């Protein structure tokens with residue numbers, strides 16, 4: 023177990039040498055008497071080297087995309103190019119304050135406006151709001167826009183959102199928070215939305231269908247245009263969860279299919295930091311139908327200057343403080359500009375890598391949708407290892423011993439013992455081959471020594487935890503053995 027800095031601390035150690043004092047000195051006693059200092063405050067006393075080693079060691083305890091292959095399906099853990107970081111840390115951006123006058127922040131407004139225009143173009147939308155803080159936040163905004171649209175038309179019957187059974191959990195959660203009832207639509211044998219079930223459930227009360235394309239099985243929903251038409255006939259709208267837009271970017275535009283609203287997960291498609299690596303960003307693109315309800319302010323250009331447009335009378339209001347997650351916007355813009363007209367290569371290589379890997383893994387696990395080509399990810403099932411007493415969880419834990427982050431497990435819910443694999447476009451053939459070799463090895467171990475998998479991981483700083491106990495009785499506070 024790693025020690026805390028408090029435990030490493032030794033009296034008298036210093037990390038910094040101060041220059042000679044050039045102001046009047048006062049004694050520590052005087053400082054205490056003046057209430058500037060608390061006598062009982064136990065400060066850490068460590069050398070600079072102690073600090074560097076401590077934090078470097080901590081940084082190595084975790085898995086990261088910079089150190090290991092991370093094929094976490096649906097999460098798109100792709101490399102974050104350093105040029106993005108360089109752009110986002112330019113002083114001209116980092117030294118700004120959100121309360122500055124518009125005239126003094128023209129550069130950052132121009133960058134935001136550019137990003138908005140690129141997203142409009144790539145998604146085929148009438149407009150885009152950059153405000154939401156993450157994909158799920160974008161979903162909520164999208165649903166609030168849909169609610170505002172129906173309210174504005176005096177249509178208060180619209181209280182149902184249809185959601186496929188393969189959907190990400192945030193979809194029904196967002197619909198419920200926005201005040202809708204959720205009705206689940208089945209998937210068919212090809213992993214697509216079941217057209218018959220959809221038609222059966224479509225009626226005047228339906229406010230929208232919320233569908234992911236490619237869906238969470240990594241399968242393209244071929245009926246997407248037909249779905250939009252059927253929905254529009256009953257004045258219902260089409261929400262597309264754009265989490266998997268990385269499989270489409272530069273090749274297809276959801277707006278052209280009749281999609282009314284979609285969130286972009288900038289961290290997935292446009293390589294900005296993800297999860298613990300920083301805040302997300304979930305811009306929302308809309309068709310003309312929903313444009314009047316976008317949040318204020320919208321970033322606009324009047325031909326000479328960039329400005330914040332607060333004059334949107336039917337706006338749903340503001341959904342985030344200040345401008346939004348500007349640092350993330352800059353990283354995404356850098357990624358888009360770096361690819362330029364070749365941005366379609368993101369989608370092409372993501373799909374190529376997924377199809378290559380799926381082929382390499384043939385025969386190791388069950389593949390319930392084997393007959394359907396995958397897009398940027400695919401979902402296998404560890405049910406074939408059940409006879410050895412091995413579960414998807416055991417496979418995943420063993421992968422850690424081989425220096426690979428496990429795929430997403432047990433999602434989507436319609437696949438038992440699911441292993442959802444997304445290699446992303448940034449991985450090399452060598453890495454994919456290594457992963458296939460690891461899977462082969464693990465399947466052999468499952469057959470010959472299943473206990474090895476059931477006790478895995480063996481080589482990580484934290485070994486197998488009791489999942490249920492960790493959830494029910496989490497230890498959230500560090501338990502020091504010895505604090506000075």
Ligand SMILES: Cc1ncc(COP(=O)(O)O)c(C=O)c1O
Nearest residue numbers: 096097156157158190192265287
């Ligand atoms: C299909 C899908 N929809 C929505 C989300 C939510 O996005 P975020 O994590 O940015 O809130 C995710 C996240 O993994 C997702 O995979």
